[in-house]
Amino acid sequence: MFTDATFPLGPFVPYEGNPILRPKGNSWESSNLYNPAALVDGDEVVLLYRAHAEDIVSHIGLARSSDGYTFEREDAPVFSPQEDYERFGAEDPRIVLIEGVYYLTYTGWDRHSAQLCLATSTDLHTWTRHGPIFSDFDTFATVDPRGHNWSKAGVIVPVQMQGRWWMYFGEGAIYWATSDDLIHWTPGTPDTEPMYSPTPGSFDADLVEIGTSPVLSSNGLLVFLTNGATRTVHSDGRVDVDYRCGQIAIDPEDPTTVIARMQVPWLRPQTFEDRHGLVSNVTFVEGLVSFRGKWFAYYGQSDTTLAVAVHDPAQPWGAQVRAALESKETRR
Template sequence: MRRSVMHAWTALLLLLFVAQVKAQDLHFMKVDSVNPCLTLRSNTTFYCPVRKAGVRWEEKDVFNPAAVVRNDSVYLLYRAEDSVGRYAGTSRIGVAVSADGLHFSRYETPVLYPDNDAFKEYEWEGCCEDPRIVEDEQGVYYLTYTAYDGHTARLFVATSSDLFHWKKHGSVFRDVYNGRYAEGWSKSGAIVCRQQGDKLIAQRIGGRYWMYWGDTNIYLAHSSDLLHWTPVLADDGGLLPVIRPRPGMFDSDLVEPGPPPLLTAEGILLIYNSRNHPATGDTALPAGTYTAGRVVMDKTSPSRMISRGSSYFFAPDKSYELIGQVNNVCFLEGLVSFKGHWFLYYGTADSRIAVAVGK
């Protein structure tokens, strides 16, 4: 009886949480007055422990940020590239903070970067890049990010209690299927969460946490602790694609999770990034254009799709989105609820960071 009452209260609380936002009500407007809200800097130097030398760690490009609200401020954990090395730029993760969600100040040194540690072989000389972040009930932050050694991208996870001191845990897939998915190509892990005030809290569904991941198809994985993840497999033993590219459409070449998926009244709202195929895509878009779409997945069965938009809702149309390291790119990774609004943070042309605001 006591357990049944607890389950009933849990279900009621979940309904209260997800009722705060509806999937189709999120409409965003780019804030032209401040965009791009974060750009490269050539005057900040970081002593790289691997190179054993100082590097201007954010002088080439800054882009693709995660976002979180802490102590009544918005924090961005953003990808920054230097201009040295075999790959013309090693990526590290820096921190910027804002009291209004629009104007940011930055800390001088990165907080997550390749080091002489147990993970050097996976992160050097490539990078730590493209973070996404959620929080657990105890206030611990979980950052999924891409470790890249110059040949293979691998989905890693790190934890922190303050956003500045991070513990790396390595591959999210290291302990399952004999490490088969730990050594192969994997990236872009977005963990399902719920809104709790201005916090986005990782949410269990059916007793498990869930994560959408992948950068061609979108796949699914589950976890009991947010550190060790098990990919969901299809009947043939391979990975189960839950969202695929669609020929002839804006998302014809690839699909990739954006910010952490959000529980809503209708289901799990997943904002995803997509690329237009040069030969079989939407002829109204330039080849290779990155736009963003929305899909709603079942909140009791996260592999089941409920609805998917027939067109993109976010696309490059500003000069800083059209021209850069990679042209025609809006790449969405950060989403926060802050002071009664939703703030969406995204990379522009793999070169700058911009913000859009919605209700």
């Protein structure tokens, strides 16, 4: 949690050296590398990223950077599929550090259900699995029902609110859950009653998904980066998607209600890597850190490469207009 944020947070500028991480070699990360969680560890940024070979069975790798841009990755994954519920992939990590324990939320994929799962660690290498968090919850229930447990994407708020721990989760629509111990979670509403749904006619018209863990803004609101998508279905059955990144804000005094939403995306597919890959036309954010006076938002490009966009608080919204006005005052 940070106290120097604003809503909306930004503007973010994609790094000119993107992608910052690509698939490599003939190893477990040889085909695709994307969708990272991020945290600051001392004087380094740590990424836990999703990667896989041609089998598309995802593992989670770890990389470190002293500048936020150039990363050294470990040779072996730090988290790999092990249980039946994740046998075809441990996907899309989010992470939070609370009182010396890392809480990793990720998607366990068995080619039938995409289930939100939880694991804990004190060193980012040795993990205790706690299994799927929800047993019967479909976060697409009001959008495009799956008819079975489907509960991807979850971020844990690193401080208690209203005397409980809170999680915001969901792909399709967004929901909330609470816990007394950070391990066992109870949804606050049925899957037919999301707290935030797609906005017709907008960049998130067909799907919304929680993106990053929240940060605390200067006026006390929790600010989340989110993902939204539109889908185009062609006459031959092909489906094109366009994933863009948005933001929402929540009042900690009323943590079940979204009170503000960006009307336009702060990041959208623009570059070749954003537009071409395993799933084309995707910018998908999962990691956000405040590091050395700037904000770094880490995102996947078309489920194939990994990139970063940076916000410098010294260059706020309207910086060009502000500079022009200041220049005008100086000339007087």
